[in-house]
Amino acid sequence: MPTVTPPWTYTLQLPHDLRAPGIARATLRTVLAAHDLTQLTPTAELLAAELLANAHLHTTGPYALRLRSVESGRLRVGVWDTDPTVPAGFVLAEGLSVALPPEAHAEHGRGLPLVRACAAGWGASVLGGKSGKVLWAECG
Numbered sequence: 072m073p074t075v076t077p078p079w080t081y082t083l084q085l086p087h088d089l090r091a092p093g094i095a096r097a098t099l100r101t102v103l104a105a106h107d108l109t110q111l112t113p114t115a116e117l118l119a120a121e122l123l124a125n126a127h128l129h130t131t132g133p134y135a136l137r138l139r140s141v142e143s144g145r146l147r148v149g150v151w152d153t154d155p156t157v158p159a160g161f162v163l164a165e166g167l168s169v170a171l172p173p174e175a176h177a178e179h180g181r182g183l184p185l186v187r188a189c190a191a192g193w194g195a196s197v198l199g200g201k202s203g204k205v206l207w208a209e210c211g
Contacts, residue, residue, distance in 0.1 A: 079106070080139040085123075087133055092123040095136040099148070102138050111146050114189055114210040121182040122150035122206050130154045130203075137205070145191070145211030153203040158183055161195040161206055 083098050085091040099119050103112050119136060126134035132153035139147045161183060183206075187193055190208035197204045 078140045080137065082138075083136045085134050085136065087127065087131060089127075091134075092120065092127055095123055096120060099136065099138060103146070106140070108144070108146065108211075111144075111210050115146055115148055117189055118148045118186055118208040118210060119150070121186045122148065122208065125158065125182060125206065126150050126152035129158070132203075137207075141209055141211070145209060147207055147209045149205045149207035151198075151203060151205045153201075155197050155201070155204050157195045157197060157204055157206075161187075161193070 081098075081102050083095055085095055096116055096119055099115060100112055103109055103115060115138075123134070123136065130152045134150060134152040137147075137149040137151065139149070141147045186208050190210060192209040193207065195204055195206050
């Protein structure tokens with residue numbers, strides 16, 4: 072009889088601390104190893120690193136990493152933060168991204184286009200009131 076792996080979710084609450092993104096990436100690697108998904112580690116870690124950096128650099132409050140199995144062999148990496156503003160790199164207009172690439176010599180602005188390029192799916196959800204937003208990306 073075949074076994075079915077039930078869906079799972081992990082959420083790591085993080086303070087606004089310079090060490091938090093590294094702790095979150097280490098947690099991600101541990102979770103993927105525990106679920107025998109180490110083949111997703113390079114892409115999942117890149118997606119998480121960019122989303123976590125965005126939350127850390129552009130907000131002043133706490134944030135959280137959420138890892139969720141979407142289907143067999145597929146992972147959704149989400150980062151919640153307290154700012155409800157969705158960055159231009161994740162804004163959609165009729166299903167199309169409206170973000171322009173960064174200027175050639177710009178020091179910032181490449182992270183979210185990198186997430187969109189490497190992810191199997193991506194999106195944003197604004198939460199009601201002052202609850203912030205979640206940016207997410209899938210790999211697998």
